[in-house]
Amino acid sequence: MKITKSIKKQTKWSLKEHSKGKKIGLIPTMGFLHEGHLSLIRKAKEYSDRIVVSIFINPTQFSPEEDYKEYPRDEECDIKLLKNEGVDVVFIPEVSLMYPGEYETYVTVEKLSKEYCGRTRQTHFRGVTTVILKLFNIVLPDFAIFGEKDYQQYIIIKRMCRDLNISTKIIPAPIIREIDGLAMSSRNRYLMEDERKEATILYESMKKAENMVKKGIKDVKSIKKEMVKLIESKKFPRIDYIEFVDSETLRRVSTIHGPTRILEAIWIGRVRLIDNIEIRPKR
Ligand code: AMP
Numbered sequence: 001m002k003i004t005k006s007i008k009k010q011t012k013w014s015l016k017e018h019s020k021g022k023k024i025g026l027i028p029t030m031g032f033l034h035e036g037h038l039s040l041i042r043k044a045k046e047y048s049d050r051i052v053v054s055i056f057i058n059p060t061q062f063s064p065e066e067d068y069k070e071y072p073r074d075e076e077c078d079i080k081l082l083k084n085e086g087v088d089v090v091f092i093p094e095v096s097l098m099y100p101g102e103y104e105t106y107v108t109v110e111k112l113s114k115e116y117c118g119r120t121r122q123t124h125f126r127g128v129t130t131v132i133l134k135l136f137n138i139v140l141p142d143f144a145i146f147g148e149k150d151y152q153q154y155i156i157i158k159r160m161c162r163d164l165n166i167s168t169k170i171i172p173a174p175i176i177r178e179i180d181g182l183a184m185s186s187r188n189r190y191l192m193e194d195e196r197k198e199a200t201i202l203y204e205s206m207k208k209a210e211n212m213v214k215k216g217i218k219d220v221k222s223i224k225k226e227m228v229k230l231i232e233s234k235k236f237p238r239i240d241y242i243e244f245v246d247s248e249t250l251r252r253v254s255t256i257h258g259p260t261r262i263l264e265a266i267w268i269g270r271v272r273l274i275d276n277i278e279i280r281p282k283r
Pocket of ligand 1: 028186
């Protein structure tokens, strides 16, 4: 497995692989890898001959009050895990290479970036789309895999690629969960023991909604009311948002007619967790 820190070397490698007719799959990550990340690599293998994983904690997607400096890192362990998965290249650029002095170019998916997580994290998605486009220009992937864990991010990146005629195909991968239902996330490690126990409420509340829909209830307001009641019965959680949206457009829905995503963001102590599931109306 090659470890590349140089942008030029990464692009050179990718061009060479393309000239041999090889398809490249990219998995962008911020490191501190877990099973969720590794599942994306396995998915990428279904589509690609060569796998590139990038590890880059992207400063432009954190606001000044967020956890950029404390974001968990363990490069040594990440590299071991990636070797085991048979990854071809790990691309680990320095911040100063990705954002040299007088950097001033950003790409924004205008409306979608302002909704949901974008309300609390106003410049977050601008940072994400900018770094992803940069990574695409460096790695030149045929495919890029994104976890549905960050569903809004996945939809925004798909929109960016459509709007800017980017030829990289965006492939979604399902959410990997802990045994008790909590979606795996590098940020789960911030949770104290008693907070961790209550963190399952995200998934439980969405499962409750799913069961209501299975019983034939379609009115979002009534479903949300029950979810809020359940969440508020716990000690730690504080709701940031619960939204029911069309799975493709991310437009809010008030009645469940077709494939719908429940998007949820909840503070547990000082940790903000997100999750989502897809629900469908009873036939
Ligand atoms: P991150 O390192 O948090 O930026 O995540 C890198 C990629 O891994 C993103 O596409 C995430 O959506 C994906 N990912 C993170 N956690 C999970 C999970 N539990 N299941 C599936 N994909 C995930």
